[in-house]
Amino acid sequence: MSGLVWFLVTIALALSLAYIRASLPVWTGAFAALIGANWLISGSLPLVATIVFLAVAIPLNVLSLRRAVFSSRLLNWFRSVMPPISQTERVALDAGNTWWDADLFTGQPDWNKLLSYPSPQLTDEEQAFVDGPTEELCKMIDDWQITHELNDLPAPVWDFLRDNRFFGMIIPKEYGGLGFSALAHSSVVMKVASRSPSAGVTVMVPNSLGPGELLLHYGTDKQKDYYLPRLAKGEEIPCFALTGPHAGSDAGAIPDTGIVCKGEHNGKEVLGFRLNWDKRYITLAPVATLLGVAFKAYDPDGLLGDKKSLGITLALIPTDTPGVEIGDRHFPLNASFQNGPTRGKDVFIPMEYLIGDQEYIGEGWRMLMNCLSVGRAISLPALGTGAGKLSSRATGAYARVRKQFKTPIGKFEGVEEGLARIGAYTYRMEAMRRMTAGALDLGEKPSVLSAILKYHCTEGMRQVVGDAMDIHGGKGVMMGPGNYLARTYQSIPISITVEGANILTRSLMIFGQGAIRCHPYLLKEMECVGMEDEEQAVRKFDRALFSHVGFTISNAVRAFVTGLTRGLFIRTPEAGEVSRYYRQFSRMSAAFAFSADVTLLLLGGELKRKEKLSARFGDVLSHLYMGSSMLKQFEDQGRPASDLPMLHWACQESLYIIEDRLNEIFRNFPSPLLGRLVKLVVMPTGRSFRRPSDRLGHEVASLLLTPSAARDRLTRGVWSSKDPEDPVGRVEYAMDRMITAEPLEARLQKGLGVRLSAANLEDTVKRGVAEDVISEQEGAIILEAAKAMAAAIAVDELPAEREPEAHGSSARQGEAAKATG
Structure with missing residues (x-):
């Protein structure tokens, strides 16, 4: 055989071995066999090829030689170019684990393995909760009342949340909680948030990163036995204070401090910490009875040992503790969930207030990272997916009933572009939400995937709700009880910002981690x-x-x-x-x-x-x-x-x-x-x-x-209604009426040789009935469809004398909307 043929055979062999990811011994044996075959066929040993083969194979296969010649030197080089990993970075890297993301990094994902994972499903008990108490809660919620009149959930809604243990979804049943799966937790938040972002945030925070989850993973038995039943029943309302004026995304730089000292607690002198903190953006802080606080612990007097700087530590403090201050409220873009600052000045707490007691002093950053890696994969993806499903259902219906140039606007190609993004992005977000929740329920804690979900579900929310607003036009812009979209639109920057700002998440976390x-x-x-x-x-x-x-x-x-x-x-x-x-x-x-x-x-x-x-x-x-x-x-x-x-x-x-x-x-x-x-x-x-x-x-x-069936499958799990007195139900009801009426309208127009319009509708229907083109019942269907369409596209009219802050004023629906009542 010619040298060219042997060269081509060698290249083919190398490519094949590399493609199948063969081990070093297999490579060595394969090339040794190739040289031997060349020798047998040609009758002479290929000297150059043999020398090259031995020069490469011996150092690579003799481990002691390989380590001395290559590995030890490369390790020294690696040390010189590799920057030191800070303790904060080390903890973040160690948080959670990897799952399918690691398979994708191999370049050879095992699809059969992925498909073999069980399809995530709610249990009968969880489905009953979604269909029962969650549905009932959605019926109770009036988002206009929450965001415009009360700036808070109504008292009956707060009571309902407590009585039905919405704040205890992640707490095990032995502590009085619901013990729900990650998928169920996500499904409840998604449905409630599709009705009211403010209510959705109120439900999700106690079940996400906060005292409940931290206690479950790190609390002492005494802390669990006391606090978890009270949290499950809503007897305690928790919040967690991490972010401050000088530490946002760089949470490891918190300036809040705790000094080990002795102080008085319950009439006794005990060892504890003297805390000082200044935190802001803390959800549920204004109504919280139990405050989680992250601070940097110091022991200048050596009361615990020789170490002076102890690291980030977490404490759980009743808000009626002397020195604890809950500030005035923040108002995050008209989303009226409770949010505000908290401060503490020389607040003494005993060691028993530390989450996990003294054993976890200095472990706070690791505790937070491990909990965040799970919580971030549930709550905000549920919020974003819920917004996508609401946008898909309501915008599709609205684009079907709203006509311009005697054509539903959804038939225009420009509107089709927005509808296509809404539907496809929602399909994508739902797929991510379900698959990742399923992984969590299998015991995985995929920290990188939680960052992917947080970023892309909230950015997906930004895209789909933005498209929905474009399609709704003035209907989406005019505020009032009938606007089912605007508060979700206003809440987008909140989800973009919290639990790791999206710019940071995309540019540093997803690939960097x-x-x-x-x-x-x-x-x-x-x-x-x-x-x-x-x-x-x-x-x-x-x-x-x-x-x-x-x-x-x-x-x-x-x-x-x-x-x-x-x-x-x-x-x-x-x-x-x-x-x-x-x-x-x-x-x-x-x-x-x-x-x-x-x-x-x-x-x-x-x-x-x-x-x-x-x-x-x-x-x-x-x-x-x-x-x-x-x-x-x-x-x-x-x-x-x-x-x-x-x-x-x-x-x-x-x-x-x-x-x-x-x-x-x-x-x-x-x-x-x-x-x-x-x-x-x-x-x-x-x-x-x-x-x-x-x-x-x-x-x-x-x-x-x-x-x-496809539309229902896409939007399954969010609030939906066909009640013409409900804002979302109004457009769904109108779409159904119009689809039923359209063939009757076509027959009427063809039979009378006229084009229907709002101006001639009633007279034309009367004439069609009189001339037996349509029946009286069919005429009523046409008129009802027109009435439903007018109600669906109507916007709210508010009294001109309302207060400047737009809070506490009354509102009324437009005349067309009232006509459906």
């Missing part, structure tokens, strides 16, 4: 930097390093081959026409993993200062997860064909965004030449994906404009 947590080898390599036992450090670094090298080579080959073939030969689950999405997301997973490795090698610790690059990588990882969750949801729901337009639209957009972000990364690479080379590897044939077509957008929009 995900690159370390989800990468199969990077964290192991980093752990070697600070190890005191040098021999052990080199041994561990050696294993991680050479596994990492093989991992990177494999992903480079997989990315190139699958890019060249457009993923044609990737093995995926058989899922009909959506199988192609499994292949393309697998292909992009390999492209992402290889690109991320090259970037990490090039930038090292500098990456955290390259926030734009980090944000784009975060977008890629996020859309890989979104695509995964949508494919799983489609499979879990039995592959309903009517959902395909939404799945196609959302998957196609995610793939387009992934490719676009990778392209932007390569274009802005610190080394332009290397950026072009990496792009050539992962996009060897150029760009592959396009945005969803207009035709597909039309199909998605059409789903929202007509009652159907």
Whole structure:
């Protein structure tokens, strides 16, 4: 055989071994066999090839030699370029765990494993609570009364929340709580928030990051036995104070202090802390009876030992403790949930007020990070998804009944664009919400995924509610009891801001944390930097390093081959026409993993200062997860064909965004030449994906404009009504009436040779009945539809003499709306 043939065989063998991610012994054996085959066929030993093979194989396979020649030197270099990890960063990295996000980082996700996870489902008890007390609560809620007249929930609503233990959803039944799953917790918050964001926040906060969850994980038995039953029954209203004027996203920089000292408690001198704090933006603070506080603990007199600075510590303090001050209220953008500042001046607390008692002094940051990694994946995604479902249902109905130029506005292509985004983004958010809640209920604590959900569900909320407002126009702008959209629109910046501002979450957390947590080898390599036992450090670094090298080579080959073939030969689950999405997301997973490795090698610790690059990588990882969750949801729901337009639209957009972000990364690479080379590897044939077509957008929009199983499935779980006296029910009722009336109107117009309008409607109906074109009953249907449509598009009229603050004044519906009463 010629030298060219052997060269091509060698290249093919190397690519095959890299593609299947073969181990080093397999590589060594395969190339030894190739050289042997060459020898047997040609009759002479290929000397150069043999020398090269031995020069590479011996140092790589003899571990002691490899560690001495390569690994120990590379570890020293790694230490020189790797910046030290602060204790705060270390705790954040250790919080929670990884789940499917780690699979996506491998470049070779196991889709069968994902699909084997059970479909998240509510238990019969949880479903009964959603259908019973939660539905009843939604019927009690008047958001205009809450936000415009009372600036608070009405007393009967507060009582109902306490009596039905809405504040104890996460508290186990043995402590008097409901003991609900993460999915049930999410489902309740989503439904209540779709009726009133203020009520939704009030329900979600005690069940999210706060005293209840902290006590469950870290409280002493005595603290649990006393506080958890009281929290479950609503006898205690909790809040948690972390953010202050000088510490927001950088919560580790809190200036609030606690000094170990002795003081009096219950008539006895005991050891405790003297606290001083100044906190703001604390939800439920104005009504709280139990205040959680984060502070930095110090022991200047050595009462606990030799250590002077003890670290962030958490305490649980009754708000009637001397020195505790609950300030005046904040008013977050007309969302009237209770929120305000709290301060403390020389407040003495005994050690028993510390969450977990003295054992957890200095562990506060770790406690918070572990709880936040779970809570952030439930409450705010539920809020965003609920807003998407409300927007889908109400905006679809409104666009069906609102006419311009004698045509429903939902039929105009410009409006269709907004409706398509609303439907597809809602489908995507629901898929993420359900799949992640299911992971939490399996015992996972995916901290990176919680950041993905928080960011993309709240940004998704911003997009869909913004589109809904555009489509509603003046109907969405004019405030009043009949406006079901404006308060949700006003609440968007709140969800964008809390539990990690979105700019920070996208630019630092998702990839900055995900690159370390989800990468199969990077964290192991980093752990070697600070190890005191040098021999052990080199041994561990050696294993991680050479596994990492093989991992990177494999992903480079997989990315190139699958890019060249457009993923044609990737093995995926058989899922009909959506199988192609499994292949393309697998292909992009390999492209992402290889690109991320090259970037990490090039930038090292500098990456955290390259926030734009980090944000784009975060977008890629996020859309890989979104695509995964949508494919799983489609499979879990039995592959309903009517959902395909939404799945196609959302998957196609995610793939387009992934490719676009990778392209932007390569274009802005610190080394332009290397950026072009990496792009050539992962996009060897150029760009592959396009945005969803207009035709597909039309199909998605059409789903929202007509009652159907797909529309009901998309919007399941939020408040809905067909009561013409309810703001949301009014547009649903009108859509049903109009759809029933439309064929009758067509017959009437054709039979009489006239075009119906608001001006001639009654006379034309009378004439049609008189001439037997329609029956009297059919005429009544047409008139009722017109009346329902007028009520649905009506806006509220408020008294001109109302107070400047717009609080405490009365309001009335417009004449058309009153006509439906």
